[in-house]
Amino acid sequence: FGHVGDGTLKTMISKGMVEGLDVSGKGGQGQCEDCIFGKQARRPFDEVVEPETEVLEWVHIDLWGPSQVMSKSGKQYMMTISD
Structure with missing residues (x-):
């Protein structure tokens, strides 16, 4: 689960594995909240x-x-009870 990093995305683009994906900016600028919590x-x-x-x-x-x-x-509501 999760997503690939900037380096992997750039490698995929250079090998023609994806089209229309713009990663021209500097990678690693932001942080993925889900990755931090994970x-x-x-x-x-x-x-x-x-x-x-x-x-x-x-x-x-x-x-x-x-x-x-x-x-x-x-x-419209559901209740679960676990013992």
Whole structure:
């Protein structure tokens, strides 16, 4: 996932692999926000957490919507519940 760097794009252009792509400016001027976030690292957790053993001990709920496309019954929101 992601995209190729400036050097790869210039190589592709020089080998005639792409047409109509303008990379005449200096490469590396901007930074891709997705690339920056993708390279971030998180420190490991300091403590070991035991897994839950009881039903509904840990629940994750997500509400999504409104959807541009309604369901057959006219609903526009979706809720997921994970145990």
